[in-house]
Amino acid sequence: MASTFPLRPNMCSVRAPSPAAVSRRLSHLLPRRRGAASFRCSAAPSRRSYSVTLIPGDGIGPEVVSVARDVLFLVGSHEGIEFRFQEVPMGGTALDAVGVPLPEETLSTAKDSDAVLLGAIGGYKWDSNEKSLKPETGLLQLRAGLGVFANLRPASVFPQLVDSSTLKREVAEGVDIMVVRELTGGIYFGKPRGFGTNESGEEIGFNTEVYSASEVDRIARIAFETARKRGGKLCSVDKANVLEASILWRRRVTMMASEFPDVELSHMYVDNASMQLVRNPKQFDTIVTNNIFGDILSDEASMITGSIGMLPSASLGYSGPGLFEPIHGSAPDIAGQDKANPLATVLSAAMLLRYGLGEEIAAKRIENAVLETLDRGYRTGDIFSTGSTLVGCKRMGEEVLKSVNSQKPVAAI
Numbered sequence: 231m232a233s234t235f236p237l238r239p240n241m242c243s244v245r246a247p248s249p250a251a252v253s254r255r256l257s258h259l260l261p262r263r264r265g266a267a268s269f270r271c272s273a274a275p276s277r278r279s280y281s282v283t284l285i286p287g288d289g290i291g292p293e294v295v296s297v298a299r300d301v302l303f304l305v306g307s308h309e310g311i312e313f314r315f316q317e318v319p320m321g322g323t324a325l326d327a328v329g330v331p332l333p334e335e336t337l338s339t340a341k342d343s344d345a346v347l348l349g350a351i352g353g354y355k356w357d358s359n360e361k362s363l364k365p366e367t368g369l370l371q372l373r374a375g376l377g378v379f380a381n382l383r384p385a386s387v388f389p390q391l392v393d394s395s396t397l398k399r400e401v402a403e404g405v406d407i408m409v410v411r412e413l414t415g416g417i418y419f420g421k422p423r424g425f426g427t428n429e430s431g432e433e434i435g436f437n438t439e440v441y442s443a444s445e446v447d448r449i450a451r452i453a454f455e456t457a458r459k460r461g462g463k464l465c466s467v468d469k470a471n472v473l474e475a476s477i478l479w480r481r482r483v484t485m486m487a488s489e490f491p492d493v494e495l496s497h498m499y500v501d502n503a504s505m506q507l508v509r510n511p512k513q514f515d516t517i518v519t520n521n522i523f524g525d526i527l528s529d530e531a532s533m534i535t536g537s538i539g540m541l542p543s544a545s546l547g548y549s550g551p552g553l554f555e556p557i558h559g560s561a562p563d564i565a566g567q568d569k570a571n572p573l574a575t576v577l578s579a580a581m582l583l584r585y586g587l588g589e590e591i592a593a594k595r596i597e598n599a600v601l602e603t604l605d606r607g608y609r610t611g612d613i614f615s616t617g618s619t620l621v622g623c624k625r626m627g628e629e630v631l632k633s634v635n636s637q638k639p640v641a642a643i
């Protein structure tokens with residue numbers, strides 16, 4: 231009874247379990263509603279319905295996406311939300327099936343949905359492919375196709391995992407940072423770029439850091455809105471003492487501050503920010519920065535938390551669906567062994583609810599369920615410590631589902 235994504239005749243068919251099939255499999259966990267024959271009863275007037283494109287991808291991608299899908303489904307049944315899932319191929323899986331890393335149907339399905347949840351792509355098998363036939367090219371094409379220019383990467387130290395951080399306990403404890411990185415502009419895309427020869431005849435390589443006012447404004451707006459939903463503090467990171475593009479950046483961000491009087495804005499040079507992140511990371515709430523600084527600082531911030539298997543991300547555009555994915559890759563070294571930590575993808579599903587669908591209560595329910603599962607001592611190998619219970623990907627998923635069910639209504643917490 232699995233639904234099948236309608237691909238071209240020569241394309242692979244990707245089987246996505248139908249809501250009924252998932253409902254049957256999770257039937258022992260689904261909430262009982264008075265007067266409702268099953269959770270699919272549409273009697274609740276506030277019922278919302280969303281289509282979510284699932285892109286499991288390669289390596290551990292399918293393992294972790296399947297856990298996150300079940301968690302979304304169960305949370306939806308508690309919160310009156312119906313999810314219509316469609317599963318489509320991308321990356322190496324798509325290359326093997328149809329010879330391109332991002333099939334047209336995958337992009338169009340993603341564009342037509344309310345949100346996209348991605349596992350990970352890539353693997354040894356495709357490493358020596360030419361650039362246009364690499365799984366990673368499919369990911370860049372998907373981001374460009376969805377027009378997602380804002381990348382939100384939280385770096386939160388879970389109290390239960392504070393000793394996994396490379397920083398001292400007193401420095402790491404309580405860190406909760408959101409890095410908002412501009413994703414489609416700046417030096418990674420600026421022109422002119424290339425190789426040439428200078429006046430002395432020596433070979434040179436060159437790139438251009440360029441931002442327009444509107445590019446800065448749109449990322450700044452998302453950052454202010456994000457900060458407003460969090461601790462109300464926004465630090466804009468630039469290199470305005472040296473770079474013209476940063477001078478413009480700082481001016482535009484400062485201008486926008488008047489629209490957000492409830493957000494406290496500060497500015498910091500990127501070299502200082504990289505020091506402050508390891509010296510006193512708790513001073514930061516939300517950081518907004520350009521593409522290249524964000525690339526580096528978000529990796530630095532994520533390492534404060536200790537494990538790549540815990541970190542979600544969201545990429546958002548002006549309109550259309552957002553793209554939600556764990557920050558880790560396809561981990562081919564542990565793929566298919568039920569060893570992957572699914573929590574980064576589960577937390578990406580929480581971001582999908584909060585930032586993609588505006589379903590804050592459902593998002594909190596997932597985050598609280600993850601915290602409770604950690605409190606109960608369950609750990610995958612990457613976050614294991616003596617005294618806790620070592621579990622695989624599937625079992626971790628089952629424990630999160632139990633925690634979803636044991637949550638009090640979030641509004642009452």
Ligand SMILES: NC(=O)c1ccc[n+]([C@@H]2O[C@H](COP(=O)([O-])OP(=O)(O)OC[C@H]3O[C@@H](n4cnc5c(N)ncnc54)[C@H](O)[C@@H]3O)[C@@H](O)[C@H]2O)c1
Pocket residue numbers: 290349350351352353354366369538539555557558559560561562563564569570571572574610612
């Ligand atoms: N967004 C993406 O899809 C994405 C991101 C990064 C890398 N990649 C691709 O993934 C492949 C592998 O790259 P890599 O090895 O550099 O990075 P990786 O993140 O896949 O793995 C790095 C290390 O972390 C471990 N790890 C990663 N995720 C884990 C999880 N959820 N649970 C437990 N352990 C986990 C892996 O076992 C490995 O030891 C490459 O083909 C790369 O191009 C894809």
